[in-house]
Amino acid sequence: MYNFKNGKELINICKEQDKKIWEVMLLREVKNSERSYEEIFDQMKDNVNTMLIAVEKGINSDRKSISGLVGGDGKKLKERYLNDRTLSGKRTLKATAGAMAVLEVNASMGQIVAAPTAGSSGILPGVLYMIKDEFHVDDDTLVKALFTASAIGFVIAKNATVSGADGGCQAETGSAAAMAAAALVEVEGGTPEEALNAAAMTIKNILGLVCDPIAGLVESPCVKRNAIGATNALISADMALAGIGSIIPFDEVVEAMYNVGKSMSPTLKETALGGLAATPTGRRITKEIFGE
């Protein structure tokens, strides 16, 4: 009754039952796991808490990663939105700084929630942190937002991939950003269709993005790709809430993303053999970290 294979089926269930995406996803979980609504809700609440703790920890820290390559940039961006006239606005930068902070915590062996992966774990916490702080939404709303996000992630994982090694960064941070965009739309009172439009536009905006981590580590450019993922989610959610649709429907965008990922060279899928990892500077840093 609550099971779906793609975005179209999800929308149909939402319409037939007059429910939001988060509710369908939660009831699906109840049905499939045979656990109680409350138990499942509380488990997701624990994920919200872990995410927000990671933001707070990272955004106030200069701690460097194990390799020394990243760390402290979330805090720098926070100091700018607190003290300076910014170009992109305080809310955008707050979400962006939060996203960077969590990836920095991840890179320094701190606790995070894979969302959907460790390498894309900053984007959802970043946007949740911003809406909690700016719009004073309660924690239950944030839990619902994560159920909306997981529905989008589920459709992508089922029909394509959320792994950089399989589909490039478009599949990894792209999925996280699409999940965040749809979640933001539902929190802001948008319809399920608008949520899917936001998710579709988010992926379209970064279609083809490669996974080229320096030295193969989840550090650079991952921290900044999470930053732009959070920004992408905000802009796409705003576009959808303004009534702007995606010309290509969500399910077809997911399929296109999968096909682009499949035709991508293996050197651009988490192997650290291409892209930024293969630049002279990328290679020099790799040697410095691992030796010859």
Added chain:
Amino acid sequence: MSNYSAFEIIGPKMVGPSSSHTAGAARLGRVASKLVIGKIEKVEFHLHGSFAKTYKGHGTDRALMAGLLGMKEDDENLKYSLEIAKENGIEYQFIEDDLGEVHPNTVKFIIYQREGKDVEIMGSSIGGGNIKVIEINGMKLEFVGQYPTLITKHLDSPGVVSKITKILSDHNINIAFMSVFRQDKGQDALMVIESDNKLDEALVEAINTSSENIKEVYIIEGL
């Protein structure tokens, strides 16, 4: 085309930076810890493939040791595991090695105990924090650690397997998956039973004393 749970998309809670190189490594360490009976004197970690090349940057070394000390993959003390090992007088060595035709993220633990025999266990981190154990004390086998698992080492002889399954049924334990891995006819064999139910020490005792042909019994809680 899997029917993912919401918590496979948002989750697991873990210590970074990598589900395969950190969380999976900690889980492998935790499985290895279950084979240790006494105090550990020294551990050699033989690292293969991507584990060998990138272990420092991913904290794979710290994760492997943390698991061996019993920590879970979301434990924030994971990053201090090497210091904790030192404080407890455990010597350790990380060795880049070629372990043959195995998954790129593979490790072989050689654990020297203060009392009792040395333990060898080899396993791979196969993605998303999932693992597979492929060898124990030089004998091939395969299990994933998601279920409570019973491992027995016994002499390949008639009736041993039925004795063990009888004890399980007496303890009201349901078998989900079961495999026997004989190394050579009439020689040692390993049996792996993955169960739906929690396994306890009373079961180990009952199996250990049921036949002279049963040499070693281990239980590994589900990860």
